[in-house]
Amino acid sequence: MAFMAVYAARQGASSFQISMLSAGPGLINLVFSLPAGSWLEGQPLVKATFWSSVLHRLGYLLLVPLPWLLPASMQVWALGLIVFASSIPGTILAISFNAMFADIVPPAWRAHVVGRRNALLSISMTGSSLLSGVMLDQFDFPENYQIVFALGALGAILSTYHLMRLRGVQERPVRVWTLLGDFARPGMLRFVDTFRFPMGLRFLSRSGSRPLLRLELLKGPFGPFLFAFFVFYTAQYTSIPLYPLFFVNELNLTDGQISLGSALFYGSMLLVSLGLSRVSTRFGHHKVLAFGALFYGSYPLFNHLAQDASLYWVASVTGGMVWAVTNAGLVNRLMERVPEDDRPAHMAFHNLALNLGILTGSLFGPLLAGWVGLREALFVNAGMRFLAGILLAVLG
Numbered sequence: 001m002a003f004m005a006v007y008a009a010r011q012g013a014s015s016f017q018i019s020m021l022s023a024g025p026g027l028i029n030l031v032f033s034l035p036a037g038s039w040l041e042g043q044p045l046v047k048a049t050f051w052s053s054v055l056h057r058l059g060y061l062l063l064v065p066l067p068w069l070l071p072a073s074m075q076v077w078a079l080g081l082i083v084f085a086s087s088i089p090g091t092i093l094a095i096s097f098n099a100m101f102a103d104i105v106p107p108a109w110r111a112h113v114v115g116r117r118n119a120l121l122s123i124s125m126t127g128s129s130l131l132s133g134v135m136l137d138q139f140d141f142p143e144n145y146q147i148v149f150a151l152g153a154l155g156a157i158l159s160t161y162h163l164m165r166l167r168g169v170q171e172r173p174v175r176v177w178t179l180l181g182d183f184a185r186p187g188m189l190r191f192v193d194t195f196r197f198p199m200g201l202r203f204l205s206r207s208g209s210r211p212l213l214r215l216e217l218l219k220g221p222f223g224p225f226l227f228a229f230f231v232f233y234t235a236q237y238t239s240i241p242l243y244p245l246f247f248v249n250e251l252n253l254t255d256g257q258i259s260l261g262s263a264l265f266y267g268s269m270l271l272v273s274l275g276l277s278r279v280s281t282r283f284g285h286h287k288v289l290a291f292g293a294l295f296y297g298s299y300p301l302f303n304h305l306a307q308d309a310s311l312y313w314v315a316s317v318t319g320g321m322v323w324a325v326t327n328a329g330l331v332n333r334l335m336e337r338v339p340e341d342d343r344p345a346h347m348a349f350h351n352l353a354l355n356l357g358i359l360t361g362s363l364f365g366p367l368l369a370g371w372v373g374l375r376e377a378l379f380v381n382a383g384m385r386f387l388a389g390i391l392l393a394v395l396g
Contacts, residue, residue, distance in 0.1 A: 001060070001152050002129070002262055003132060003136070003145065003148055003255070003258075003259075004021060004063070004083075005018050005021050005241075005243075005244040006244045006247065006248065006255065006258055007079075007142075007145045008021070008075075008076050008079055008244065009244035009245050009247070009248040009249070010141065010248055011072045011073075011075055011076050011142075012072060012073065012076070013076040013244075013245075014366070015241045015242055015245055015365065015366035015369050015370070015374075016241070016366040017076050017077070017080060018241040018244055018245065018366075019240075019362040019363060019365055019366050020080035020083070020362075021080060021083050021241075022237060022240050022241065022358060022362045023358065023359050023362035023363055024080060024083050024084040024087055025083065025084075025087040025090065025358075026237075026355045026356075026357075026358030026359040026362060027355070027359050028084065028087035028088055028090075028091055029091050029094075029351070029355045029358075030355035030356060030359060032088060032091045033091055033095065033351055033355070034348060034351075036091050036092045036095055037095050037348075039092075040095060040096055040099065043096075045096050045099050045100035045103055046100055046104075046163075046166050046167065048092065048096045048100075049096040049097050049100045049163055049166075050160070050163045050164050050166075052089040052090075052092040052093040052096060053089075053093050053097075053159070053160045053163050054160055055086075055088075055089035056086050056089040056090040056093050057086075057153075057156035057157070057159075057160055058086070059082045059083070059085065059086030060149070060152055060153040060156045061153045061156075062082050063079070063082065063149040063152075063153070064146055064149050064150050064153060065146075066079070067142040067143075067145075067146060097163075100166070121270070122266070122267065122270035122271070125263075125266045125270075126263045126266055126267045126270075128151075128155075129259045129260075129262040129263035129266065130259060130260065130263045132148045132151070132255075132259050133255055133256040133257075133258065133259025133260055133262075133263075134256060134259075136148060136254075136255030136256060136259065137254055137255055137256040144255070217345060217346060217349060218349065221337075222337065222338075222346060222349075224395045225337055225395055226349055226350065226353050227395065228388075228391045228392045228394075228395040228396050229330070229334070229350065229353050229354070229357075229392070229396075230353040230354075230356060230357045231357075231388045231391050232293065232330075232357070232385075232388040232389070232391070233353065233354050233356075233357025233358060233361065234357040234360045234361040234364070234388075235361065235381065235384040235385045235387070235388040236296075236357070236385065236388075237357060237358050237360075237361030237362050237365070238361040238362075238364050238365040238368065238377075238381050238384060239300045239365055239377070239378055240361070240362060240365065241362055241365045241366055242365050242366075242369055242374055242378060243303070245369075245374060246303060246374050246375070246378065247312070249374070251306060251307070251308065251309070251312060253309055257309040257312070257313075260309075260313065260316075261309075261312050261315075261316040262316070264313055264316040264317050265316040265317070265319055265320040265323075266320060267320065268316070268317045268318075268320035268321050268324070269320035269321065269323055269324040269327075270320075270324070272320070272321045272324035272325065273324045273327075273328065276288070276324065276325065276328045279325075280328060280329075280332055285329060285332040285333040285336050286329075286333055286336075286396060288325060288328060288329040288332070288333075289326070289329025289330060289332075289333045289392060289393075289396055290329070290389070290392060290393035290396065291325060291329070292322055292323075292324075292325035292326030292327075292329045292389075293326050293329065293385075293388065293389030293392045293393065293396075294386065294389040294390065295325075295326075295389070296322055296323070296326050296385045296386075296388075296389055297381070297382035297383065297384075297385035297386045297389070298318050298319060298322055298382075299315050299316075299318070299319030299322070299323075300378040300379070300381045300382045300385065301315075301378070301379065301382035302314055302315030302318065302319070303315050303378050304375055304376075304378040304379040304382065333396055334350060337396075338350075365377070365381075368380060368381070
C-alpha cells in the first residue's frame with residue numbers, strides 16, 4: 001500500500017491530489033475518532049474489529065481493476081475517494097484493534113507478544129518492499145502496480161480472516177493504562193517518514209462516564225506541551241505529499257530503487273528500535289525526544305541534496321534511524337507527561353492535535369511546493385522540522 005502515492009505520481013497526479021491520500025484520513029480521523037471511541041465502549045471488540053476490517057479493506061480490492069475502468073486522470077481522483085471512504089471504517093478499526101489487543105493479551109504476556117509481532121512486521125515490511133520493487137521493475141506499467149495491489153489485497157484478506165478467528169475474553173479485564181508498544185497500525189495508511197505507534201487509540205474507548213474533551217486540561221502545562229506536538233506533526237506531514245513527485249519527476253527513480261529505499265528505511269528503523277529501551281532508561285525520554293526531533297529534518301535535507309538514488313538511499317537509512325529515536329521519544333514522553341488516572345481525556349486531545357497536524361501539513365505542502373518548487377520545498381521543510389524539534393526540546 002506504500003506504493004499507492006508513487007502510482008498516483010506516475011499517473012500525473014499533482015501534489016495537491018497526492019496530499020489527499022494523507023489529508024483525507026487525517027480529516028476523517030479528526031471528525032470520527034471521538035464518536036467511534038464512544039460507540040465502541042458498548043460493543044464487543046472482536047466483532048467490531050472484524051467487521052470494520054472487512055469494510056476498510058474492501059478499498060484494497062478496488063485498487064486492482066482501476067487501470068481497466070478509468071483513464072489515468074480519473075484514476076488519481078478515484079484513489080483519493082477510495083482512501084477517503086476506507087478511512088471511515090479504518091478509524092473504527094484502528095481504535096477497536098488497539099483496545100481488543102489489550103483485552104485479549106494478558107498484561108504479563110504483552111511484552112512477549114508485542115516483541116514477536118514487531119519482529120515479524122520488520123521481516124514482512126522489508127521483504128514485501130523488496131519483492132514489490134522487483135515485480136514493479138519486471139512487468140510493464142500499469143500491470144505491475146495491479147499485481148502489487150492484488151498482493152496487498154490478498155494480504156488484507158488473510159489478515160481479516162485471522163481477525164475472524166479471534167475470540168474475546170469471557171470477563172472484562174483490569175485496565176492497564178500503558179501503551180502497547182506495537183508497531184502495527186491496522187486501519188491507518190503507512191507513509192515513509194511517518195511510521196508511528198497507534199499512540200494509545202484504545203484510550204478513546206475507555207473514557208467511562210467522564211467526558212473526553214475538557215478544555216481546562218489545555219490551560220495547564222499540558223497545553224503548551226500539546227502545541228509543540230501539533231507543530232511537530234504539521235512540519236512532519238508538510239513534505240509527505242512531495243516525496244512521490246520528487247522521486248518520480250526530479251530524481252527519475254525506478255520503482256525498484258524506490259522500494260529499496262523503503263526497505264532500508266523500515267529495516268533501519270525497526271533495528272534501532274530494538275535497543276532504544278536501554279537508551280531511554282539511561283538518558284531519559286525527554287533527552288531522547290529532543291535528540292531525535294532536532295535531527296528529524298535529515299530525511300528531507302538529504303533528499304533535497306540528492307541527484308540520484310545514492311543519496312536517497314543514505315536518506316532512507318539515516319531517516320529510519322532518526323525516526324526510530326524520535327518516535328520512541330514522542331511516545332514515551334507523551335505517556336510520561338500524561339497523568340495515569342486521566343489518560344483517556346489527555347490522549348483524546350493528543351489525537352486531535354495529531355490529525356489536525358496531519359491535515360494542516362498535508363495541505364500546506366503542495367502550497368509550499370507551488371511557491372518555491374519541489375526541491376526547495378524539501379529544504380524549507382528540513383528547516384521547519386529543525387525548528388519544531390527545538391520547540392519540542394523546550395516545551396516537551
